[in-house]
Amino acid sequence: MSTIATSFQGGETGPWVVTSLETLVDEPLARVSRFSISDANQAIPAFGAQWARRGVASYSRYTHRMERDGLQAVQEGLGRPAATCAVLSPIRKSREWWQLAQDERRAILEEESAHIQSGMAVLPAVARLLYQSHDLGEPFDFLTWFEFAPADTDAFDALLRAMHRTEEWRYVDREAELRLSRSPA
Amino acid sequence: MSTIATSFQGGETGPWVVTSLETLVDEPLARVSRFSISDANQAIPAFGAQWARRGVASYSRYTHRMERDGLQAVQEGLGRPAATCAVLSPIRKSREWWQLAQDERRAILEEESAHIQSGMAVLPAVARLLYQSHDLGEPFDFLTWFEFAPADTDAFDALLRAMHRTEEWRYVDREAELRLSRSPA
Numbered sequence: 262m263s264t265i266a267t268s269f270q271g272g273e274t275g276p277w278v279v280t281s282l283e284t285l286v287d288e289p290l291a292r293v294s295r296f297s298i299s300d301a302n303q304a305i306p307a308f309g310a311q312w313a314r315r316g317v318a319s320y321s322r323y324t325h326r327m328e329r330d331g332l333q334a335v336q337e338g339l340g341r342p343a344a345t346c347a348v349l350s351p352i353r354k355s356r357e358w359w360q361l362a363q364d365e366r367r368a369i370l371e372e373e374s375a376h377i378q379s380g381m382a383v384l385p386a387v388a389r390l391l392y393q394s395h396d397l398g399e400p401f402d403f404l405t406w407f408e409f410a411p412a413d414t415d416a417f418d419a420l421l422r423a424m425h426r427t428e429e430w431r432y433v434d435r436e437a438e439l440r441l442s443r444s445p446a
Numbered sequence: 447m448s449t450i451a452t453s454f455q456g457g458e459t460g461p462w463v464v465t466s467l468e469t470l471v472d473e474p475l476a477r478v479s480r481f482s483i484s485d486a487n488q489a490i491p492a493f494g495a496q497w498a499r500r501g502v503a504s505y506s507r508y509t510h511r512m513e514r515d516g517l518q519a520v521q522e523g524l525g526r527p528a529a530t531c532a533v534l535s536p537i538r539k540s541r542e543w544w545q546l547a548q549d550e551r552r553a554i555l556e557e558e559s560a561h562i563q564s565g566m567a568v569l570p571a572v573a574r575l576l577y578q579s580h581d582l583g584e585p586f587d588f589l590t591w592f593e594f595a596p597a598d599t600d601a602f603d604a605l606l607r608a609m610h611r612t613e614e615w616r617y618v619d620r621e622a623e624l625r626l627s628r629s630p631a
Contacts, residue, residue, distance in 0.1 A: 264583045317581045322507060326547040362511040363552075396502045396581040398449045 266301035266315045267392060269349055269404060273309030277347060277441040287353075287435035296349075296441055314351060316392025316404040323367050328377050337385040344388065344408040345443050348417065351394075351401035353435035359395075374427035383420050386413040401435060411442075451486035451500045452577060454534055454589060458494030462532060462626040472538075472620035481534075481626050499536060501577025501589040508552050513562050522570040529573060529593040530628050533602065536579075536586035538620035544580075559612035568605050571598040586620060596627075 271279065271290065275297025282292055291311045301315045321329070358366065370376045380389060392404040409417050421438075424430060456464065456475065460482025467477055476496045486500045506514070543551065555561045565574060577589040594602050606623075609615060 264580060266581075266583065317583075319581050320544045321548060323548055325549040329547045359505045362514045363506060363508055364510040367548075393581055395449060396451075396504050396578055398451065398502075 264317060264319065266317050266397065268299050268301035268303070268313045268315050269392075269406075270297050270299065270310040270313045271295075271439070272297075272311050277443050279439065280442050281438070281440040283438045285436040285438055286433065290351075290437050290439070296439065314394065314401060314404055315397055315399055316394040317397070318390055319393045321391075322393075323370050324377060328371075328381075332377075332381055332384065335381070335384045337388055339388050339390060339406070339408050341388065341408065341410075342445060343410040345445050346409050346411055346414060346417075347441040347443075348407045349437075349439040349441070350403075350405040350407065350421075351435075351437045351439075352403050352405075352433050353401045354403075354432045355434040358432035369432070370429050374424075374429035376424070376427070376429060379420055379423050383413075383416045386410070387417050387420060401437075449502060449504065451502050451582065453484050453486040453488070453498045453500050454577075454591075455482050455484065455495040455498045456480075456624070457482075457496045462628050464624065465627050466623070466625040468623045470621040470623060471618065475536075475622050475624070481624065499579065499586060499589055500582055500584055501579040502582070503575055504578045506576075507578075508555050509562060513556075513566075517562075517566055517569065520566070520569045522573055524573050524575060524591070524593050526573065526593065526595075527630060528595040530630050531594050531596055531599060531602075532626040532628075533592045534624040534626070535590040535592065535606075536588070536620075536622045536624075537590075537618050538585065538587045539617045540619040543617035554617070555614050559609075559614035561609070561612070561614055564605055564608050568598075568601045571595070572602050572605060586622075 271293035273293070273295055275295040277296040279294055279296055282290060284290065293311050324332070361369070371378070380387075386409055388408045390406045392406065393402075394404055395402040407417060456478035458478070458480055460480040462481040464479055464481055467475060469475065478496050509517070546554070556563070565572075571594055573593045575591045577591065578587075579589055580587040592602060
């Protein structure tokens with residue numbers, strides 16, 4: 262948890278090779294070949310950056326204590342040597358979502374859509390970190406970062422398909438999907 | 447609800463006269479005579495601004511639907527002609543608070559500390575708007591703005607005393623209180 266914003270930059274440089282960039286809903290992000298992540302407070306953007314999106318790995322808004330304990334018992338960190346695949350999933354939710362009360366948003370997210378449980382089901386294979394962008398006035402509300410080994414791509418794809426079928430996703434009004442790879446560490 | 451940050455500026459100009467500026471916990475804010483509020487994206491800060499704090503009037507994090515409906519049924523807006531008193535209450539919460547899970551924070555805030563109910567008890571006299579600053583990397587996590595008529599100062603003071611006695615306030619590790627007045631509109 263931090264209040265220092267992270268910058269996700271697409272361009273011509275960076276350790277990650279862009280293998281696909283899809284716009285699922287709404288305006289596309291400009292196509293880029295490489296991708297990097299840095300502290301958003303750095304004065305100088307990456308050389309050749311075409312776009313940058315910011316987010317904060319902030320406090321969780323919906324996860325209950327028992328769920329958090331369950332996640333922490335099985336999850337593994339980012340940066341595992343074998344996790345050479347990554348996906349950045351930027352989404353924006355509709356005005357209707359943000360006008361719901363806290364208990365309504367929680368009920369849709371977890372009791373109806375099993376968002377937290379679905380993420381837990383692919384642990385520890387698919388590591389994940391959520392960055393909050395809503396209060397920063399960014400074009401997306403959330404940037405979720407996933408890391409996994411190539412052999413776990415099917416598990417990740419199944420997770421994403423399950424999310425797309427949920428009640429929660431009816432409130433997603435902008436979404437992109439950036440797939441990345443790097444050489445084994 | 448907005449994602450455009452608001453800037454609260456203390457200095458030598460602005461429609462609000464500073465009647466007191468107290469640091470309740472931690473480092474003081476520089477003393478100023480006047481106070482103004484503006485869109486944080488404006489390029490030019492107020493003339494003579496000594497400090498500026500930013501926040502976003504974002505989605506609510508704890509209020510349930512029934513509570514929201516109750517508040518909306520009785521509250522009045524900001525800018526009422528008779529509401530010539532205002533208070534800016536900047537607070538920061540401890541690392542311990544932010545590491546709690548959502549259900550734990552909600553239980554402390556409302557079930558133990560009656561934060562929402564206490565605010566409702568002084569409606570419509572004391573109008574209030576909460577600005578979120580945590581994700582912006584600001585020195586405070588929240589800026590709460592209150593407006594009321596001079597005759598309702600006692601009701602506001604009682605609200606503040608009640609808040610200071612709560613379990614929730616054990617997690618406040620930085621707090622200031624800026625009292626303001628303006629000529630009747």
